Amino acid sequence: MDLTKLFKPETIAVAGISRSNPLSPGRVIFIKNVFEMDVFCYGIHPEGGEIEGIKLYKRLDQLPKIPDSLVVAIPAKYTLDYVQQCADLHIPSCTIISGGFAEVGKEGRERQEKLIKIATDNDIAVLGPNCLGVYTPPLMDTIFMPTERITRPPKGTVALISQSGGVLVDQFFHKFKQINIGVSTAVSIGNRAVVDEVMLLDYFSNKDPDTYNIAFYLEGFKENKSREFLQLAKKSEDMVLTYFGGLSDKGKQATMSHTASISGNDEILSAALKQYLVMHPRKEMELLTSLKLLEILTHRKKPFDPMIVKEGNVVILSLSGGHGVICADLLDDYKLNAVEITDDEQQQMIDLVNPTARNIATFSNPIDLTGSAQDKDIENFIEYLSKIDRVECIIVLILPYTPSISFQVGRRIANVVSREKKPTVCFIPYIEKYGSIIESLELSNIPVFHSIEEAVQAVSTLKIRTRINTLKGQK
């Protein structure tokens, strides 16, 4: 079953356009694709006529051209008729927004069985039912939320697949945009009656040249699909990430009523994911941090050599003792190691720092250059630490409120990292007035995070990435 027409159609049609309610899902989808997106979009309404000045067709077989994909947003009981029309007219793909299938009892389950049969017999890639839609910028957006209400992420390299439409649109879209992670395609899979995580992994891994990282939010694997999924993931040239909801006892109960799927045993699942080279962030923030870092590393010009980070041996470079302490606390949580700095090295470090800071600085790890540090000191230390082989990664905690740090500090750090190529991750508080520092780091693709924990998570991601890519024979 080919998903290309589902995600990259030239022409789509939308059924379920209400005349009376401008907020009905079908009408929202129709109007946004006509007015905002690149795809060519037809509207279907049994009575024809027009809406917002756009002609509507009475039936699918009256369209000037057979569309590549049909979006159905009508009451459940009428949906199968439309899927049958797809079969008759050779429309190769279909997204069913409508709820009222396996998630709502016996009648719904039977309806879903019939849907599966028509789709399978006729090789129609059916997404859903009970889903939010698809967002493939700048081509298509069949997410039924009004565009002005949601926040959409930019174009990028992450295929984002979610079993919960709400989580996709709220948790992920908004945060992706906020921290500038881009998507190639975002998919709400709903009941995944036909198109499921295995087919999606295969498509994004092998058939979509725009995708380099594939992230799933799942509340459990589809029955009998976990093995196939894991085997595909292991072979994939893309990084595959899964983030699971509903793994706690209370979460499991919730999941059953939400998507009728049973989550597996947490520990067994984690072990399997590790074995099959799937990144498995345990928290939402960790997923976001990983994706941000992975996207940076898809750039042809990598900011540093990420494969150096094998064991997770870190030096923390701070301008505040307390920040160093908090960061060191977190290394444990993420199975990273603080590199011990020898007495000889500490002696050499004294000359790298300005005389005022020299007497109060700490040269053991975490290094604390104190509030008297200057730009040049930070530059000196990154350069010095970069040349120590057993240092795999530097975490720089930038606190621009210290008086002697200039707003040039970002550019200076970016330059020395780009030159030395030692993996370096920066923390800087997210405050608008520090924007130029953040921007100068990001322009050089140096990863910048706005909490200490995210910076530590990013190093953990580097370590896990090295393991996976080594086993996959990639870089």
Added chain:
Amino acid sequence: MDLTKLFKPETIAVAGISRSNPLSPGRVIFIKNVFEMDVFCYGIHPEGGEIEGIKLYKRLDQLPKIPDSLVVAIPAKYTLDYVQQCADLHIPSCTIISGGFAEVGKEGRERQEKLIKIATDNDIAVLGPNCLGVYTPPLMDTIFMPTERITRPPKGTVALISQSGGVLVDQFFHKFKQINIGVSTAVSIGNRAVVDEVMLLDYFSNKDPDTYNIAFYLEGFKENKSREFLQLAKKSEDMVLTYFGGLSDKGKQATMSHTASISGNDEILSAALKQYLVMHPRKEMELLTSLKLLEILTHRKKPFDPMIVKEGNVVILSLSGGHGVICADLLDDYKLNAVEITDDEQQQMIDLVNPTARNIATFSNPIDLTGSAQDKDIENFIEYLSKIDRVECIIVLILPYTPSISFQVGRRIANVVSREKKPTVCFIPYIEKYGSIIESLELSNIPVFHSIEEAVQAVSTLKIRTRINTLKGQK
């Protein structure tokens, strides 16, 4: 030792004003108190003259009036002379910004011993050394960072005391401002040679009418001070919170070089804090969430009756199944319980929701009203759930991207909560365009958080607060 003059002086003097470096700590402190703050501020410079148009005095004994407090920001070796002058002139308090004491070896330790002796013999409340300063809005700000570089929290009810100046100014100031937590006073305690956590707890608890919540960032208690601290905390009418850094193995190493204090055993510490009725958030986000909630509950007009939350029995009300699942997962982590909704209640709920959502909604806990929910449905459910006695708290997950939710939804939730008085905590994504919804909730003091985990943490805070206040005989 009375700390009133240290934190609420009428007049201060600053020593250590550089003529050549406008960013030197003493000069920054002098200028900001002269130009920005309410306190009357004298400058001391051995050569007199003026700086930025303001007259400087050559010596402390030449000031027109004996100040209530002296701020010293000069090299360590000259500091003791100034403290002696405080003794001679009966200046009752002094803040020593300068480093170069116990944190830097034998000579420094000896200097600190001498400092303690002068202060104790003459009853001078000495803050520091090696500290950042004090911020008591709108009176005084002796934090030596230029105001335009940092972000300061508004005036409020939290006394914020930090062993790390960097953590105070960066982590806390910035985030307090961001989520609108106000401080009565913020204190960087540095080496806490004289003024320590016990004296501070006593002062803020018993002598400062502006403080209702007292939050400490510590990297361990001062030697032999833990028992006294805990006993004071148990008697305090204010809520006392401690957040510890440096408790992990790696963190402990870092702490030793940072503040030369040894952290206690983590588990024993936690048990002791619980026994002595101290809130003990384990993560920075949890501290912030707790403080935000506690500050809301200091308002004379409380939004609901917080003491209802005894066991932590929660109903989750969501517009997205996935959000409900994530939230239910988190209840476990925070020792909260999902209230089971009976079949009878579920039957009654059917009539509370509009016909479109009715067929696809889930009425077990977490309740999912789906993307078809309307404002009125949410209002109906909060009202209905409020009347169920065994429901102690409602978590409402507001997703304003769903088409039928209006921007009135915040006001409508605020009204029904204010009327029913059932503890209710809201999650809503932090997006500027949702501002009016957030604002209408906050105007009625309904707690609003911008991640699901924070909403769950807030309920956990309510439960802990109920326990502590019950044992203290407070409400």
